[in-house]
Structure formats: structure tokens, C-alpha cells
Amino acid sequence: MPMIQLSNIERYYTTGLQKTWVLRQINLNINAGEFVTIMGPSGAGKSTLLNIIGMLDQPNNGEFLFLDEPVFQMKERHRNELHKQYMGFVFQAYHLIDDLTVYENIETPLLYRKIKKNERQSIIAELLDRFNMVAKKDLFPSQLSGGQQQIVGVARAIAAKPKLLLADEPTGNLHSTQGEVIMDLFKQLHAEGMTIIQVTHSEKYATYGSRIIFLEDGFVRNDERIGS
Amino acid sequence: MWVNYLKAAMRNLAKQKLLTLINISGLSIGLACSALFILYALNEFNYDRFHPDVNRIFEVYRNTGKIDDPDRSMDTYLPMPLGPAMKTDLVDVEEMVRMRGAWGDEFIRVDGKVGKMPLNFADPSFFRVFNFPILYGNQQHPLQDHNDLVLTRTTAVRLFGQENAVGRTVEIRNGEEYVPFKVTAIFADIPAQSSIQLDALANYELLSETAAGERYQNHWNRSSFQTFVKLVPGSNLAQDQPRLDAFRQKYYPGEEAERRSRGLWDREGIPVTYGLMPMAQIHTNPEFFNGFASPANPETIWLLIAISLGVLIVACINFTTLAIGRSSGRAREVGIRKIIGSKKRHLMFQFIGESVLLSLASALIAILLVNYLLPAFNELANTNIDFNFNRQLLFFLVIGGLTFITGVLAGIYPAMVLSSFEPLKIVQGKLRFSSGNTFTRSLVVFQFVLSTALICATLIILKQLNYLKSSYPGFNKENVVIVNADGVDTRTIGPRFKQNVLAIKGIEGVSGSELSLGEGTGWSRSGWNDGTEERSAYEYFVDPDFLKVMGIELVTGRNFNPEIAADTINSVVVNEAFLRAFNWTPEEAIGKELKGYYESAERVLPRVIGVVKDFHYRPMSEEVSPQLFHQFPDYLPHKYFIRLPSGDPAPYLTAIGKAWDEVANNIPYNYAFLDENLDRFYQSEARWSKIIGWAGGISIFIACLGLFGLSLLSSMSRRKELGVRKVLGADVFALIYVQIRNYFVLVALGILIAVPITWYIMHGWLQHFANRIQVGPGIFFIGAAGSLLLAFVTVLFNSLKEATHSPIEAIQNQ
Known part of the structure; x- marks a missing residue:
């Protein structure tokens, strides 16, 4: 049973009398444990697809089954629960909360999941340790480099132990050494069993994954598995 | 979770120091105002409850x-x-x-x-x-x-x-x-x-x-x-x-x-x-005159509380509009929190919590302010409230509740707006922010309606007060000193005292009277039945010099004459209002007997010998009532009215004091000025003008604080636009104009709404006065121009700063 089943997903925007197509007839199955990279030129619909999978956006047509459950037929509360329980997000612009420290940023998703204080502390301590950020835990985002901010972003995304990690150009704002650090992290997470879907422009970073989906003008043009 | 919210809130507040300052100062002034009037109300409603039974x-x-x-x-x-x-x-x-x-x-x-x-x-x-x-x-x-x-x-x-x-x-x-x-x-x-x-x-x-x-x-x-x-x-x-x-x-x-x-x-x-x-x-029943302390009118108390809550609302509005104005700064946080699992409820909680926190901080400052301002307030409101932390438990409960409500009220709208942002749009940077919507704009309008109304009302009260004090009351109230002869046997001493005073060079006249004139000096009112109707008049026992010394005009008939014996037995002089009550013309009145007035076998009925023009011996706010003067033998003068020449009264006061000491052995010399006594009639109006004036001043100050914050936010967010305009050739005036015209419209709208409301209310208030001013457009023009000018200066500050900024910097920063 695939984790994600998309059938005939379509997304368009109406401007005036004109429809602008973003996604067309997308049929995709993604299994648990895959590391999928979505590639394609600007405007191909990569981020839209990722947002639909992340339940942040809704398509105009089509069906989306997540763990065999029809996502767009369920009540919003239920959908929010799924979203909260299974998904973690990493953004190109990091999107850390400026007024919270590194520690508190990582803690925030745990708070929304009502995790007890002791448990929170041990989860965060483990993450900080793993990502070598222990010394920086009381700094604010503005005091970190871009790469460090993105490491915090990844730590925050996986703190609540999601099944699926969605990353929208996670290395887009980073220079190459920093980018590689992030991609190595992803690779490790994948090896530990995490399902990852990333959007990227970089051929090199695409090779870290197990499958590349190529989008163009809203259609899936190519879908290949790569040996790792 | 709370700690997390609290930290985010504190750091956010610390980062926006100026806005936080504006919010806290506005709210603490507003809360202090309300606290004072609530203290006042609790005080008034608690009278006499210290008797266990x-x-x-x-x-x-x-x-x-x-x-x-x-x-x-x-x-x-x-x-x-x-x-x-x-x-x-x-x-x-x-x-x-x-x-x-x-x-x-x-x-x-x-x-x-x-x-x-x-x-x-x-x-x-x-x-x-x-x-x-x-x-x-x-x-x-x-x-x-x-x-x-x-x-x-x-x-x-x-x-x-x-x-x-x-x-x-x-x-x-x-x-x-x-x-x-x-x-x-x-x-x-x-x-x-x-x-x-x-x-x-x-x-x-x-x-x-x-x-x-x-x-x-x-x-x-x-x-x-x-x-x-x-x-x-x-x-x-x-x-x-x-x-x-x-x-x-x-x-x-x-x-x-x-x-x-x-x-x-x-x-x-x-x-x-x-x-x-x-x-x-007893204390809060204004119709009940019990002869002891003057009662408080509950309407007055509620009106004062309403005004102070109005000021508080003006401060709450600042919080709301400023929170909306800087929502773009918080939007990203909202988006991220939502994506990582926050529900709308959590965010509502968080933002309302922030405003409650802010109002709590303001409440602490407000209580310090109350403690500091209470003596001044006691003088203003003529009360004698003491602020005792132990005894005012109820007060602290009320203030605690009010603080909480203030926080929720101020925070609820921004919380609703912020928590309903769609996360996707925010992270994609697609959400467009404006510095306010119709709702927040109408809140700003409301602030200026209230402030302008209070200011115009103050101006009207002041003008009426001035009118009452400065109008000619029908007699010459200037340069008259009243010497108090209570407890002195004036039958023997009076003539000598008059003689001594008249001997002082420059003194223009002396007259004895039973009663003084002015607030708190008492009056004597008698009622009788003349066989057909109940009659009443204010009685004044005076000597023959009174009309002359006071400059009261005789319409017809004659004044008392010391040569005529009957004048000390049954002659009376009445005023025109007395004639109106009896439907007599002045000519008819002379020689008329007052049937039923103290009628008894040994008394001769009083006869009218003269009529004086009406004069205001009671507050000018009242119609002149029927009045009669007499000099029946069984009363003694208790006051002496002495007319001084204009100029420095000091030497005359000393000389009169000497004349007094010569005749009144051991009784202290005690005097007052007639015009000051009469001014005391209008104490309550004077107090109202001060209270409403302060409320108006504070409210417009808070409203301008808010406007300052808003213009600061909007100028900052328009920096790029202004830079582009400047590069395209706009001069400083044009740049200021584009920034302030929106505020100008809001303030002007507020004033336009305030004027008819104030006119209506104050027109009603003036009906309580028999003699009143006409409320013309002039007074509203002054009030409106004042509000507008203040608002203009407030907004100008930020606009000028932005307009003179280097455009290159603004454009490159984006």
C-alpha cells in the first residue's frame, strides 16, 4: 500500500476569464521510505504539488489518498490532525520564529502536540546533539548563519517524529558547503526510514534521493528511480 | 506552552519599544482614569454602611x-x-x-x-x-x-x-x-x-x-x-x-x-x-435633602464612570489599531506556527494573552498613578477618598476585572484577524497587508468623535460659566465687602459700627442685612395662604441703606425711610417677580396688603411701599423668584455690606477691621467679598468644566498617541513607495501630502460626527439654566480646529521624517 496516492490531480488559477493551469493530470504513487526529488523549470508546478501533498493547498480536481484515506473528503479537523501527526516541513527561507531561540523553535511543534516537559527536553537535547547545535541553543535565528538556521529548520521539522518530511528548495538560499550538510542530513534521515519529498533545482542534490520526478508545464514528463 | 507564548510576547514587545510604550502609556492612563472614577463611585455608594445596623x-x-x-x-x-x-x-x-x-x-x-x-x-x-x-x-x-x-x-x-x-x-x-x-x-x-x-x-x-x-x-x-x-x-x-x-x-x-x-x-x-x-x-438620593451632607446624584456618578470608560475605550482602540497595523510583522510567525501544528484556537489564545499581559502591566502603572493623583482628584471632584490597600478589596476586584476585560476587548479583533491568516499565502509571501481596514478606520474615527465632543463640551461649559459669572446680576456686586456679625448684639453695636465705618474716608456706604448673598449663606423663605392661593417669597430683612449700597434699582414707589415709623412695622418692598406672581402692575401694587402673611391679632398686615427691578440674589441659572424686603422690629442684622471705592481694598479692610474691634469686644473680625461669594454659586459648573476638560484632554492625547503609532507603521511600510515617488520627482510637500491625507479624512469625519452630537447634548444641558448662552458655530470651530491641528502635528512628525529620507536607501533595502 503506497503512502501517497494521487490520481488525476489538477490545479489552476482563474484570472479574469482566463484559466492558468499549474498542475495537469498528475497520477503518482509514493511509498513509505522513498526519497523523492521533484525537479523542473520555474513555474512547472513543483511547489504547488508539494503543498498539495502537505495538505496546505487543495487541487481543483482529482483524488488524494493518504494512507488509503481520502484527504479532500475528510473534515478539516481530521485533515489538520493528519497533517500534524505525519508531516514535517522545511522551507527555502527557513521560516524560524524570530522571537524564539533555537531551543524554543525546536520545542514549538512539540508544544502543539502536548508532549510532556521531560520528554520534550530529551527530544530536543538529542536533536541538538545530533546536529552539533548544543552551544547555539540559546541564540536567536538572527545570530545564526543561513546554513545553521536551516539545520534548526530541519531539526524543528523532524522533532515531532513525522513520517513524511516535505522540503521546498531547502538548499536554495545556501551556498554549496552548507547545502551539502543539509543534504547529508536528509540522506541520514532517509537511511533511518523517513519518507522525504524535496523540491530542488540542483541536479547534484537530486542524486541524494531514490527517485526523481520531472515536471514541466504542470505535467509529469519523467519519473525514474535511481540507484543509491 | 504558556511559557513559550509569554517569551514570544515579551520579546516581541521589547523589539517594538515605541509601540509598546504607546500602548502601555495609553492603557495605563485610561485605566487610571477609570480606576479613579470607580473609586469615586464605590466611595459614594458606600456611604453610611459602617453602621452595623x-x-x-x-x-x-x-x-x-x-x-x-x-x-x-x-x-x-x-x-x-x-x-x-x-x-x-x-x-x-x-x-x-x-x-x-x-x-x-x-x-x-x-x-x-x-x-x-x-x-x-x-x-x-x-x-x-x-x-x-x-x-x-x-x-x-x-x-x-x-x-x-x-x-x-x-x-x-x-x-x-x-x-x-x-x-x-x-x-x-x-x-x-x-x-x-x-x-x-x-x-x-x-x-x-x-x-x-x-x-x-x-x-x-x-x-x-x-x-x-x-x-x-x-x-x-x-x-x-x-x-x-x-x-x-x-x-x-x-x-x-x-x-x-x-x-x-x-x-x-x-x-x-x-x-x-x-x-x-x-x-x-x-x-x-x-x-x-x-x-x-440617603447619600445617593438627590431629591432627599436631609440637612446634613449634600447628597450625590447617582446620574452624575454614572456619567463620570461613562466618561472614564470612554477614555479607556479610546486607549483600547489604540491597541487594536496598532496591532492590526503591525500584523504584517507577526504574520510570518502565524504562518509558521500553523504549519508546524498550531490550531486557530491556540493562536487566538496567544494573541489575546499578549494583550491581557499588556493591560496587566498597564494596570500596575495605573494603580501607581491613582495613588499619586488621588489628592488632585479629591480636590477636583470635591471628595475625600483615601486609598487604602486593605479596605479597597472590592476596588481591586473591580479593577482586576476591568483590566482583564480591557485586555480581551483590545486583543480580540487583532487575534481574530491574525489567527485567520492562511499559512500558505504567508509563506509564499502572497498576503498583502494594508495599514488598516474599514473597521480599524472607524475605530480611529470613533476616537476623534469622543475626544472632539468632550473638548467642545468643555468649551461650552466654560463659556456658560463665564457668562453666569460675568453677567450683570441686576445689582453692583463689585467692590462690596461683607462683614460677618453673627453672634453680635447688633441692636446696640450696629449703629456705632456703621458710624465708624462711614467715617473712613472713601467708604461709599454701609448697610445691615439679616442674610448674606451667595452660596452657603442661607436664605429665608416664607409661605402663607392669602385665602385663595399658597404664596411664597424669599424674605430679606435689610436696613434703609441696602438698596442704595447694592445699587438695586427702584421701579416704582419708594425705599424705606428712617423718618417714617410705619416702615419698621409693616412696610415691605417687593421685586417684579413678586408682582408677576400676584398679577399686579407696579402701580396697582403700591399700598396693597399681603393677606395671610403672619396674620395674627397683634400684627398689622404688611403693605407694599415700593417695587424693585428683579436682581439675581440666587444663582443666575435660576429664574428670579418672588422676593420681599422688610425691616420688622424683631430681627437683627447679621451681615454688614460695605461698598468700597474701586482700587486696592487692602487699606479699607484694615480700617474696617479697626472699626470692628472698637465696637465688638473680643469677637473676631471676619469678612468676605460679595463677588467671590456669588461665584461660589457656580462651583458645580466650574468642577464639571474641569473634569470634562481633563477627560477631553486625556482622550485626545491618547488618540493622538495612537495616530502617531499608526502613521509610524504606515510610513515605514510605504518607504519603498515614497522612495520611488521621490525618484520620480515628488517634492517634500507632495510626499507629506500623500502620507497624511488619509488621516486627515478620518479625523475630519470624527469631528463632523462629534459636532451634532455635542450640540444636541449640550443644548439639553443648557436648558437647566434660566439664563444661558447661545451655542453658535464659533465654539465648535475652535474645538474642531484644535483637534485637527493636534492630529496634523502628530502625523506630520513621521511623514516629515520619511519624506526627507534618502530614496536610494529605501529602494535598495527592498
């Missing part, structure tokens, strides 16, 4: 119905035998106490030194009915003998220099001699929140021994005394009107029939009866 104590009043007026009138000046009769006839009455307030100051002598002291009288049961603890002396029977005297602690210290003055003697002047009184007990000072205020208390029984008292004793038709009763627990006498009616009928058996036959009463029930006013309600 307050629910069983009532003041008796007489309830008189009139044929042409559906409202019955209440008064508390009751006959002497009423109290004992109630105790005998009505089993519910456990205890009664009759009282007579102090009629001015008595002259007293302590260890040979002459001083003054107000003296009240009460039955010995006073200390059993009320809770006034005795500190020293006879606890059981303080006022047992007729010459016993009880003092408050402060009075004892003032007279004897020590608290325990039990056994000492105070001599009180009665006629020409001093009578010794023995101090039998000292009781604790009376709390400020007591309707009964007194310094010294003598035995009520003593009154019946005086010449006047004998006339009152056992006499049901002479009324001059207050009566309080304490009912047995569980009594319903206060609600049982039939029993009170029956009691009245027992002592006035023919009254109903007589009034009906004379056509003075035609409705059901008996025309005059008694009622019991609960002690706790």
Missing part, C-alpha cells in the same frame, strides 16, 4: 402631595413630638433619635479664650442608634444632663490640645452670656463616608428649654428637626404605607378633609404622610 436605620421624611404636580415632595424638617410619638405608637420602632444640625458657628470660650464651633443637638439615644464609638468618658449615658457635651477626638484636640478632655468645660455663648457645658465623652472621628457629620453634640432636651424651643415643644405644626428611627429586626414598617398613613392621621385628624374642602387635594389617599428612607440610600 444600617439596614434597620431610617430617616423619617414628610411626603407632601400637591394638586397640580404628580410628584410628591419630600422633606425632613419635622416637628419635635414626632419621634417620641412614633416610638410610643409604632411597636416596630425600637429606638428613635431627633437631631438638629448646627446653624452656623457658636461662639465658645475655653479657658477664657474665645473661639467658634458648630454645635449639633441630638437625643441621648444617638449613640445607641448609630455606630459612633465612644473613646473616653461615659459609655452608657453620655448626654444625660442638659448641659452635657460630647466632642469628637479632633475637636477635643483642637480645643484642649489633648484627646481625653472628659470633665473639662466649654462655655457656649447664649445671648449675651456664656453658659458652661461639661464634656462627658469623646467619640471617634466620624468617617468621611458618613451622611451625619458633626464636631460637637449637645443634648436635644436643651432645645426645649430655650425660648424658641418652648414654642416647638409639643407643637405638631412647627417643624425644624431631623428624626431617625431604628426598627426592630425583620420589621416591614418602611414598606407598610397604610400604617404610616394611619399614624399621620392620628396626629392630623382633620387635615385631609380640610385640604379637600379648600381645593388643595383631590386625589386618592391622604395629602400628607410620612415615609422612611433607608439610611444607606
